[in-house]
Amino acid sequence: MGRSYHTIDSTSPPPPESPSVEDRRAAIAELGEALRTLVEQAAASESPADELRRAAALVREATIPVGKQQRTRGQIPSADDLLGGVRMHNPVCGDGSAIAPPLRVEVVEGKAVGTCTLGLVYEGPPMYAHGGISALLLDQILGYATSVAGHPGMTVRLDTQYRAPVPLRTPLRLAAEVVGVDGRKVTARATITTESEPDAVLVEATGLFVALRSDQSERLFGEALHPDASNPAAAHD
Numbered sequence: 001m002g003r004s005y006h007t008i009d010s011t012s013p014p015p016p017e018s019p020s021v022e023d024r025r026a027a028i029a030e031l032g033e034a035l036r037t038l039v040e041q042a043a044a045s046e047s048p049a050d051e052l053r054r055a056a057a058l059v060r061e062a063t064i065p066v067g068k069q070q071r072t073r074g075q076i077p078s079a080d081d082l083l084g085g086v087r088m089h090n091p092v093c094g095d096g097s098a099i100a101p102p103l104r105v106e107v108v109e110g111k112a113v114g115t116c117t118l119g120l121v122y123e124g125p126p127m128y129a130h131g132g133i134s135a136l137l138l139d140q141i142l143g144y145a146t147s148v149a150g151h152p153g154m155t156v157r158l159d160t161q162y163r164a165p166v167p168l169r170t171p172l173r174l175a176a177e178v179v180g181v182d183g184r185k186v187t188a189r190a191t192i193t194t195e196s197e198p199d200a201v202l203v204e205a206t207g208l209f210v211a212l213r214s215d216q217s218e219r220l221f222g223e224a225l226h227p228d229a230s231n232p233a234a235a236h237d
């Protein structure tokens, strides 16, 4: 791929030939699944202290192979496909993310429709989701709706109304659609309900997204978009 990675263990031999992107994605997803199981079970764990310490030692050991080759902040993950919408570590949808539910999104009759179940790791009030997690899910599905409508942009405003708490370990449904386009500004609305009661809105949000001008895009993302350009900042994490 022509990428240079920041190798933590510089005494180790060079890595073998890169496996195919598909194989790396499958491995990333496998690790993500294991990590999600770990964080959920940790959040729900009532195991005795010695078992938790044993687990901590095992996790520290598991970190070593994962940490051998690290990308910098300015490097897009080699398994991602930005234009194709593949973000393996996206914190909401990414199969490789330890903190993503993950939310599954599809387009149904022009609306972005998402499904997920939140575990105890997302708990705010006992038994219910933290309000920031609801906002995270809504921001993502609003962004998805604007993107599939052909108006990708960045969130500049997110107004969230919490009508009822979002229950954990309960299948949820999110829906979002674009409701207005005004030049570079796009407004979209989204809701969270349970799957079993899709008419009872728990949380709703209106998001304002702004399509970036090319100079804004260059200023914010130039380092990641042009990895081969001479850019001293690219060496920094």
Ligand SMILES: CCCCCCCCCCCCCCCC(=O)SCCNC(=O)CCNC(=O)[C@H](O)C(C)(C)COP(=O)(O)OP(=O)(O)OC[C@H]1O[C@@H](n2cnc3c(N)ncnc32)[C@H](O)[C@@H]1OP(=O)(O)O
Binding pocket: 083, 084, 085, 139, 140, 141, 142, 143, 144, 147, 148, 153, 154, 155, 156, 157, 183, 184, 185, 208, 210, 212, 213, 216
């Ligand atoms: C087909 C393939 C499908 C594939 C499927 C892919 C799915 C893929 C899903 C991804 C889903 C990710 C969803 C997460 C999305 C984030 O989380 S984005 C991260 C969070 N957001 C940010 O960090 C943005 C931070 N803000 C900024 O950097 C700057 O505000 C921006 C965005 C560069 C805009 O610059 P600016 O100077 O603030 O605004 P400017 O360009 O001058 O203004 C444009 C207009 O917006 C207005 N505006 C700007 N800010 C505001 C505001 N806060 N309130 C009201 N109006 C505002 C301005 O007044 C102006 O209005 P007009 O004068 O034109 O009427």
